[in-house]
Amino acid sequence: MLDELDFLEEYQEDNRIEAKRAQGGLPHSLWETYSAFANTLGGVILLGVAEGADKSLYSVPLFDPQELVDEFWDMVNDPTVVSANILQPEDVQILRSGKNAIVAIFVPRASQKYRPVYIGGDPYAGTYYRRGEGDWRCPRHEVEAMLQDQKG
Structure with missing residues (x-):
């Protein structure tokens, strides 16, 4: 288990890492990223982390x-927030980066049984996937394919 997040500045957002300042509480966009990681390859959401002009990451104080x-x-x-909790207790950790705490949420790829993982009550409006450093709404035909796969 990690306790320290050393070399944070050497990382950049990509298809497996998402940084959120979260200084005003949980950002709404967190749930789009949770859905996207769960429906794609998985990834880590870092709360208390900002992105610099050079795209490097750095920690910010969390209240x-x-x-x-x-x-x-x-x-x-x-x-009513998200269709499935696919996490284990150890998937959410408070780590340190320098003098700041960072909340790390390790989101695995959801099993076929849970995909699509979506936000709100509508899989067609709330299913996301990850491409590059962005979360994108899944097209209807991809949501339908996941729903079909779910049935076995």
Whole structure:
């Protein structure tokens, strides 16, 4: 298990890493990224991390990291927020980068049984996938294919 997130500045956002400042609480876009990682290859969401002009990542102070973790768990278990909680307790950790705490959410690729993982109540409007450093809404035919695969 990681305790320190050393060399944070050597990382950049890509198809497996997403940085969110989260200084005002959980950002709404967190759920699009959760859906996208779950439906694609998985990845890590870093709360308390910003992206510099050169695309390098750096930590920013979080007001209350444990409160963010508690709020995240409440929301990820709420079916009106997201269709499935695919995480284990160890997938959400508070790490350190220098003097700042970072909340790291390790999102695995969801099994076929849970895909599509979507936000809100509508899989057609709330299913995302990850491409590059962006989260994109899945086209209807891809959502339908995932729903068919889900049935076995």
